[in-house]
Amino acid sequence: MAQLKYKLLPENSAGGILPLNVAIVDYADIQQCGLTMPQACQIVADNVDGPTAINIMDLTAVTTTSDGIMVPSAIRAMAASDRGKIHPEFGYIPMAEIEHSEALIQKEPHLRQWDINYPGRRLFRGPDVADKPVPVHNVVITGRACNNNSGTEMMHLVTMGEILMPYIGQHVIASGEGKLLTGMSGEHLSVGIGMTTAEKFGRVFSTYRYRAGDTAHGSGAQAKTLKRDIPCIVASKATHAGFVIAALKAGMVPGRDIGCSPVNLAIARAMHLPIDYDNITPRAWLELESVGFSREYLETPVPKLTEAEVLEHADEILPGVDNPQLHTIDELVQTCWAEVKA
Amino acid sequence: MRLMHTKLPDFIRRIREASVKNTPDMKLEIKGMENVQSAKLQSLRTGRIVNAVEEMAVSEGVDHMEILIRPRMPETMHTVIIKGYDKDGKAKKAIVETVDMLVPTEELDLFDCEEVIDRRPKMTVYSKI
Numbered sequence: 001m002a003q004l005k006y007k008l009l010p011e012n013s014a015g016g017i018l019p020l021n022v023a024i025v026d027y028a029d030i031q032q033c034g035l036t037m038p039q040a041c042q043i044v045a046d047n048v049d050g051p052t053a054i055n056i057m058d059l060t061a062v063t064t065t066s067d068g069i070m071v072p073s074a075i076r077a078m079a080a081s082d083r084g085k086i087h088p089e090f091g092y093i094p095m096a097e098i099e100h101s102e103a104l105i106q107k108e109p110h111l112r113q114w115d116i117n118y119p120g121r122r123l124f125r126g127p128d129v130a131d132k133p134v135p136v137h138n139v140v141i142t143g144r145a146c147n148n149n150s151g152t153e154m155m156h157l158v159t160m161g162e163i164l165m166p167y168i169g170q171h172v173i174a175s176g177e178g179k180l181l182t183g184m185s186g187e188h189l190s191v192g193i194g195m196t197t198a199e200k201f202g203r204v205f206s207t208y209r210y211r212a213g214d215t216a217h218g219s220g221a222q223a224k225t226l227k228r229d230i231p232c233i234v235a236s237k238a239t240h241a242g243f244v245i246a247a248l249k250a251g252m253v254p255g256r257d258i259g260c261s262p263v264n265l266a267i268a269r270a271m272h273l274p275i276d277y278d279n280i281t282p283r284a285w286l287e288l289e290s291v292g293f294s295r296e297y298l299e300t301p302v303p304k305l306t307e308a309e310v311l312e313h314a315d316e317i318l319p320g321v322d323n324p325q326l327h328t329i330d331e332l333v334q335t336c337w338a339e340v341k342a
Numbered sequence: 343m344r345l346m347h348t349k350l351p352d353f354i355r356r357i358r359e360a361s362v363k364n365t366p367d368m369k370l371e372i373k374g375m376e377n378v379q380s381a382k383l384q385s386l387r388t389g390r391i392v393n394a395v396e397e398m399a400v401s402e403g404v405d406h407m408e409i410l411i412r413p414r415m416p417e418t419m420h421t422v423i424i425k426g427y428d429k430d431g432k433a434k435k436a437i438v439e440t441v442d443m444l445v446p447t448e449e450l451d452l453f454d455c456e457e458v459i460d461r462r463p464k465m466t467v468y469s470k471i
Contacts, residue, residue: 087447089465090416133465134417136442141416143449157446 002033002340006044007173007333009233011051014182014332015325017231019161020051020145020154024173024333027058027076033340037077038092045081047338051145053154054079057174062121065167066152066204067259068110068197068212069247070117073171074124078151082143089133091142095150096128096201109257110197110212116250125199126150129206138204150203164189164232167203168240173333178239180332181324185232187224188319191215191287192261194223213255213279215287223287228322236326237314241267245307248273255280262293262319270317272304291319347382350375356388360395361407368399374411390461410451414465417444 006029009022023044030040041054061074077094079086086092098104100123105111114123126138127150134141139148146155152170155162164185172178194217198208210216217223234240244267247258254264256276265288268275277295280288288294310317315324348356354372361370398407424437452458 082449083453085449087416087449090447134415136417136419137444139417139444141444141447143453144446146444148444155444157444158450 001342003337004033004035004040004043004340005029006336006338008048008336009173009333014231014233014327017182017233018163019156019159020053020163021048022154022163022165023048023052023054023336024170025054025056026174027056028060030056035340037094038079038086041077041079041081041086041092043338043340045079045086046084047336048081049083051143051156052081053145053147053151054081055147055151055170057170058122058124059175060121062114062118062123063125063167064110064123064197064199064203065243066193066196066202067261067264068252069168069243069258069264070110070113071168071171071243072118072121073174074122075151075167075170076124078140078147080140080142080145080147082145085142087140087142091140093127093131093138093140095124095126096131098123098125098201104200107208108197108199110247110252112257113247113250113252117246126201126203126206128201132206138206152203162230164193164227164230164234166193166232166234168235168243169233172235172239173329176329178329179236180327180329181232181234181236181321182327182332183232183324184322185227185230186320186322187228187291188262189232189234189321190225190227191217191223191291191293192259192263192320193227194218194287195259195261195264195284197257197259212257212259213276213284214281215284217287218283220283220286221290224290232321233332234321237318238311241310241314241318245271245310249307260284260288262288262291265293265298266317266319267310269298269302270305270310271307346385348385348388350378350381350383353381353383353388356392357395357409360392361399363396363399365399369406370395370409371407372409372411374409394461412448412451413445414462416447417442419443 007024011021037056044054055075056077058076059073063074079092138150144158146157194215196210196216198211252258253274253276254260254268256279260280361368419442422439422441426435428434
């Protein structure tokens, strides 16, 4: 009998910061079992009691982070389950495939990374608006479980606990390559989450909203408090830096092509790569200045670092995550097997 | 006069009457309408709910009942009015805001049930038509 593999971060694990279970299933394993994506989600739901966020990840695809960095994998579908149930209307949604075209890349300049770094891969980010029964967020809900922002922000709707799992950390879990950080999100990550790029069917917004250089939060000095005290599981800073450097080497300019998040700015500054200061909006500057990323700070000369030096000193260069604790994947993630009934 | 939409007090009254129609001692609690002051409710659905209440009241082993009215959409967008009054009770100023609210789906109320009969029609995603 076939067995479906899935990776599980159990509720209350990772030092107690997980308010619900998080399960990650490899799309290739689903195909190997001859299952559809909804069937695979139901099998996971049948095997994990309690509220669970389920993401199906495709390691042959490509996606973008909210601040515009391309990563070689993608969430293909997300679900929320509770005590074996997936709500038939609100519990599951697939992500939309974004077709490659020159017109699209003209509108979304950060996608120039696609042909340079990840040619030929299929692109998925958020769901098609036509698939969304909930007209507000890119969210699925069943019982107590809520999987939001296209699978990167999970909530328990009774205890009201919340966890942020930004995409690159999930890529580490799915690929089995790299290490993970846990901690409180902190002020820099809180500000950075708002520094988006404008995308069709994006992870958070379905339509072209806040371009590179702008902020989706638009809340001045308050932006740093929005996610500051929410626990997170993210990629190690060296792993994160690797993907940002790949984007910068592909010609991406923070504030112009990719988001002006503190992490993108910090790496560009350290490597003496261009930043489009004049394209950053006044309201984005307000938020950046509130965490010390003023134009004056960014333009202050610093020694130029190589790619290897940035990776070696990533923990000092990349801001974000309070009280970070470094983990191997195995310390946080269990590999589980579920029986596939004929 | 029969209306296509039922007045809120009639909706509540008809549910209460249905619970005791064949079971005079039936205890009934209605939850979820506490803050609704006035509303018109679908008459056809009201009739179906009234029939369901009667049916539940005479079901074997049922001693008392709850009617739980929950939002069908688990994420809803709300208008928030921040309103200030002067000492005479005259409205001086209002600030209008919006907030999205995410709530658990009905599974939370159904986990402990031995039997669930779901008679809701499927919701239509109009953009799919």
